[in-house]
Amino acid sequence: MMRLNFLFLLLGLNSVGFAQQLLPIQHDTNAYNQEYIINGVADFGATSIQNSLSSKFLFGGNITNEIKDYSYAKHKGINRLGADLSSEFEYRNMKVNLFKKENLGFIIKAGYYTYVSSLYSKDLFGLTFYGNENYLGENANFSGTRFSSMSFQKIGFGAINKKTKSTVSLNFYSISNYAEGNIREGKLFQSASGDSVSLTFDGEFQYASTNTFVKGYGIGVDLDFRIPVVLREGKTSYIQFLAKNLGVAHIYSAVTRYAADTIISFDGFTFNQLVGDANIFNSNSSILDTLGIDSTSITKVRFLPGFIQIGKIVDVMCTSKVQSFFGVRMYPSVSYVPMIYAGVHYKTTKWLDLGANVSYGGYTALRFGLYSQINLKKFAVGISSEDLVGIVSKSGMGQSIILRLRLKI
Amino acid sequence: MNVKKLYILPFIGILFLISCNKEKTTWDSNWVTPLINDTLSLNNLVNDSTLTAGMSTFYQVDLTRTILNLGIEDFVALPDTLITHNFNIAVPSLTVPPGFSIVNEVEEHTIGNSAVQLKKIRVSNGVIKMEVFNPVNTKTFFTVQLPGVSKNGIEFQEQYEVPAGTNSNPGTIVASLDISGYDLLLTGVSGGEYNVLQSRLVVATDPTGPSVTVTNAQVFKVNALFKNIKVDYARGYFGNKIISDTTAYNIDFLNSITSGTVDLPAVNLQFEIINGMKIDAKALITTVSNTNYLGNTVSLSGTQIDVPLYIDQATGNWSSLTNSTTLIGFDGMNSNLETYLENLGKSHTIGYKLEMNPFGNVSGGWNEIFPNSRLKVKIKAQMPLAIGADGLTLRDTFNFDIKQDLEKSHVESGILVLNVTNAFPLSSSVKLFLMDVNGVVLHTVTGSSDIVSSLYGSIDPSDGKRKMNSEVNFVLNDATLLDLENITNIAVETQFNTPDPITSANSQVLIPVGAFIAVKLKAKLVLKAVL
Numbered sequence: 001m002m003r004l005n006f007l008f009l010l011l012g013l014n015s016v017g018f019a020q021q022l023l024p025i026q027h028d029t030n031a032y033n034q035e036y037i038i039n040g041v042a043d044f045g046a047t048s049i050q051n052s053l054s055s056k057f058l059f060g061g062n063i064t065n066e067i068k069d070y071s072y073a074k075h076k077g078i079n080r081l082g083a084d085l086s087s088e089f090e091y092r093n094m095k096v097n098l099f100k101k102e103n104l105g106f107i108i109k110a111g112y113y114t115y116v117s118s119l120y121s122k123d124l125f126g127l128t129f130y131g132n133e134n135y136l137g138e139n140a141n142f143s144g145t146r147f148s149s150m151s152f153q154k155i156g157f158g159a160i161n162k163k164t165k166s167t168v169s170l171n172f173y174s175i176s177n178y179a180e181g182n183i184r185e186g187k188l189f190q191s192a193s194g195d196s197v198s199l200t201f202d203g204e205f206q207y208a209s210t211n212t213f214v215k216g217y218g219i220g221v222d223l224d225f226r227i228p229v230v231l232r233e234g235k236t237s238y239i240q241f242l243a244k245n246l247g248v249a250h251i252y253s254a255v256t257r258y259a260a261d262t263i264i265s266f267d268g269f270t271f272n273q274l275v276g277d278a279n280i281f282n283s284n285s286s287i288l289d290t291l292g293i294d295s296t297s298i299t300k301v302r303f304l305p306g307f308i309q310i311g312k313i314v315d316v317m318c319t320s321k322v323q324s325f326f327g328v329r330m331y332p333s334v335s336y337v338p339m340i341y342a343g344v345h346y347k348t349t350k351w352l353d354l355g356a357n358v359s360y361g362g363y364t365a366l367r368f369g370l371y372s373q374i375n376l377k378k379f380a381v382g383i384s385s386e387d388l389v390g391i392v393s394k395s396g397m398g399q400s401i402i403l404r405l406r407l408k409i
Numbered sequence: 410m411n412v413k414k415l416y417i418l419p420f421i422g423i424l425f426l427i428s429c430n431k432e433k434t435t436w437d438s439n440w441v442t443p444l445i446n447d448t449l450s451l452n453n454l455v456n457d458s459t460l461t462a463g464m465s466t467f468y469q470v471d472l473t474r475t476i477l478n479l480g481i482e483d484f485v486a487l488p489d490t491l492i493t494h495n496f497n498i499a500v501p502s503l504t505v506p507p508g509f510s511i512v513n514e515v516e517e518h519t520i521g522n523s524a525v526q527l528k529k530i531r532v533s534n535g536v537i538k539m540e541v542f543n544p545v546n547t548k549t550f551f552t553v554q555l556p557g558v559s560k561n562g563i564e565f566q567e568q569y570e571v572p573a574g575t576n577s578n579p580g581t582i583v584a585s586l587d588i589s590g591y592d593l594l595l596t597g598v599s600g601g602e603y604n605v606l607q608s609r610l611v612v613a614t615d616p617t618g619p620s621v622t623v624t625n626a627q628v629f630k631v632n633a634l635f636k637n638i639k640v641d642y643a644r645g646y647f648g649n650k651i652i653s654d655t656t657a658y659n660i661d662f663l664n665s666i667t668s669g670t671v672d673l674p675a676v677n678l679q680f681e682i683i684n685g686m687k688i689d690a691k692a693l694i695t696t697v698s699n700t701n702y703l704g705n706t707v708s709l710s711g712t713q714i715d716v717p718l719y720i721d722q723a724t725g726n727w728s729s730l731t732n733s734t735t736l737i738g739f740d741g742m743n744s745n746l747e748t749y750l751e752n753l754g755k756s757h758t759i760g761y762k763l764e765m766n767p768f769g770n771v772s773g774g775w776n777e778i779f780p781n782s783r784l785k786v787k788i789k790a791q792m793p794l795a796i797g798a799d800g801l802t803l804r805d806t807f808n809f810d811i812k813q814d815l816e817k818s819h820v821e822s823g824i825l826v827l828n829v830t831n832a833f834p835l836s837s838s839v840k841l842f843l844m845d846v847n848g849v850v851l852h853t854v855t856g857s858s859d860i861v862s863s864l865y866g867s868i869d870p871s872d873g874k875r876k877m878n879s880e881v882n883f884v885l886n887d888a889t890l891l892d893l894e895n896i897t898n899i900a901v902e903t904q905f906n907t908p909d910p911i912t913s914a915n916s917q918v919l920i921p922v923g924a925f926i927a928v929k930l931k932a933k934l935v936l937k938a939v940l
Contacts (some may be wrong), residue, residue: 136441
């Protein structure tokens with residue numbers, strides 16, 4: 001028991017201060033008048049970047065050649081990474097009868113979300129962390145690279161079924177950051193002697209370029225349907241259909257878009273280009289024009305980076321000491337492959353639940369998770385990680401910490 | 410300890426982490442980028458006509474510069490001149506029938522200035538703006554004649570029909586006549602004058618009009634304004650004119666020399682005076698001197714300095730005009746020319762004096778300048794392009810304004826790699842002095858080796874040129890790059906030598922035709938990314 005407590009302490013000390021939900025999600029049909037729930041998640045996953053490197057971006061410090069080498073060796077042709085940093089507060093009121101219907105209460109929720117995802121080549125990692133000297137006489141290929149990032153805030157209003165605890169909410173979003181990039185073809189060739197370089201580039205990058213905090217707005221829904229099913233004779237289980245932040249956003253402030261479909265070769269300036277009245281530094285022509293890069297300002301409508309999760313959840317009312325949970329989670333992103341997960345929930349005492357899970361997919365590959373929840377009379381605290389290896393090992397490929405606070409009145 | 414209380418600790422830990430300032434994320438990466446790729450030959454430095462190859466495999470210097478070039482416009486200039494021709498009848502009153510003509514005497518008008526006594530000129534460009542005033546109350550016909558003004562043998566004559574008028578409000582005609590190509594004989598009625606233009610006026614009453622009474626109070630008047638007159642031929646006496654000047658010029662390239670010596674081959678320097686005018690002249694080279702980077706001034710001395718030389722006038726006429734050419738030559742035998750040139754003067758002074766008609770009007774007013782007449786003074790020098798350099802050091806300073814914020818991604822260290830293919834028989838070593846705003850040298854970056862003379866290389870069978878490849882590295886260490894903030898100027902110091910591959914002693918070398926230096930500069934940089 002002391003060991004477990006020590007592990008929980010470590011989990012906490014290695015996490016960052018975000019909170020959301022996911023594992024464990026429990027089905028609790030107890031009747032309460034009100035519930036206050038704070039969820040938070042800080043989740044980073046990658047197929048090829050070890051924590052020894054990614055932790056430097058989180059906590060700072062110098063990325064040594066040894067750290068780079070370890071991660072570089074893990075890279076394949078195409079690699080993925082992604083991060084979900086979000087927190088959400090939800091208030092549930094089951095004392096009132098919404099729309100004068102006895103089985104409906106209302107919910108109010110608010111939150112802050114940041115999603116980052118990328119699909120990239122091994123050579124792009126190599127160029128970024130080693131430079132082009134390693135590629136002398138070779139092509140560095142970064143075709144197929146994609147990148148997207150969005151931060152937004154949400155406020156939502158909805159209804160809750162007092163009996164099934166299913167919820168639906170209509171949400172309004174404020175978009176605070178947006179960036180997206182796509183390189184259809186990208187190759188950098190440098191001669192063996194390094195005295196010429198050639199860049200083939202077909203792609204674009206766009207980002208919300210104004211300094212205002214609110215750069216756009218959006219509308220979407222959250223759905224949480226609990227569906228009772230009989231998986232074993234005489235025993236009812238609950239399948240959850242969870243959809244978060246399904247909607248669209250309109251980024252109305254200027255989105256600067258750079259696009260190019262060009263081949264640039266450079267083997268050095270001539271002296272005439274460097275000195276004299278007609279030198280390149282006095283030239284009025286834009287560097288972007290010279291490089292064949294189009295720059296435009298546009299507005300943009302994008303899907304919100306929401307997700308859908310379908311799975312069997314733990315039933316609080318179940319008398320069994322051990323329950324299973326499993327499911328699949330999907331983000332509408334090419335960098336994210338559907339993640340399947342399964343786990344075991346163990347009720348150790350009246351006040352302490354423990355669980356373990358395994359998952360495959362998402363922004364990374366195989367992950368092992370662990371969670372615990374302490375249940376008091378009016379208060380529940382849960383802490384978990386979907387990537388146990390990432391918590392304890394620098395060789396892990398991600399970090400995950402999930403916190404949940406729940407006040408029941 | 411109550412186990413439940415342990416759950417507080419993760420949240421305390423989280424708060425603790427949030428409150429911490431994150432250390433910056435950093436890593437090093439190695440980048441190689443080309444910077445300069447160019448080939449320099451002597452064609453980049455001088456105009457093409459200065460260097461000639463001829464039949465030789467080595468360059469010859471054929472330097473010709475014109476320091477004086479005068480034409481007719483410098484001797485003859487006619488200001489805009491207004492000629493007014495008035496006349497009235499000699500009797501108090503006269504009734505004249507229709508078609509009656511009144512002929513006026515020829516009048517003379519002085520044009521130009523007395524310093525130049527023009528007998529004849531030809532107008533290459535110009536107009537006469539005519540204003541004709543009729544004071545009588547019937548239409549009249551004015552005939553304006555300019556005796557001595559002709560084109561292709563036809564004398565200038567223009568007729569104007571002028572409406573009726575009064576003495577106070579005369580009938581008026583305004584006209585503009587192009588007189589390009591007209592010859593103007595300016596010798597007056599007597600034929601012995603100069604700068605004198607003649608005019609005559611004939612006024613006829615309207616042959617179909619009534620008889621009119623003309624009084625001596627009525628003035629017939631013609632204004633002729635000679636405007637923008639350009640002359641391409643002139644005859645006369647153009648005066649005793651002295652043209653003198655002291656020309657100073659700098660050779661900026663030599664201004665960069667800071668030490669060392671050069672050895673130049675024997676050279677022949679000539680001043681060529683070409684006279685295409687039929688005017689006698691006297692020329693004098695008053696001074697030739699230069700001052701080098703050390704402040705040493707050497708004056709060219711010789712038997713022809715400050716000694717007057719008489720210049721013959723041209724001979725022939727028009728298409729047969731033949732220039733007279735006079736040479737003033739300096740060489741190692743009659744002057745200290747070699748010493749003068751090897752002083753490597755950065756600032757030069759040449760003084761000369763040219764006197765036209767030094768003996769006055771001894772030609773009877775028969776100086777002539779034709780359209781193609783020029784009076785020129787040229788400097789000419791011919792020599793093989795050869796140089797012996799012994800530690801000849803050039804230093805030039807450039808402004809430098811590249812800063813980097815060490816708190817952001819920056820270059821941590823680097824090497825500039827200079828790859829050179831040298832087809833010049835000179836070797837050189839390069840140093841960079843990185844200086845602050847006060848000129849204090851903060852860092853010195855010395856090239857790892859010399860750019861080696863082509864004489865140490867081999868002949869490239871593809872073009873038959875002897876070449877030598879060199880690689881010179883300039884190491885930019887951490888300390889140098891950390892100091893970029895304070896560096897405002899970079900002095901590039903290059904020391905040239907012309908070593909003989911056998912003796913290693915510096916000696917004079919000929920510069921082969923087509924010699925070049927191909928330069929490829931690339932940077933190998935260690936970039937520290939800071940996020």
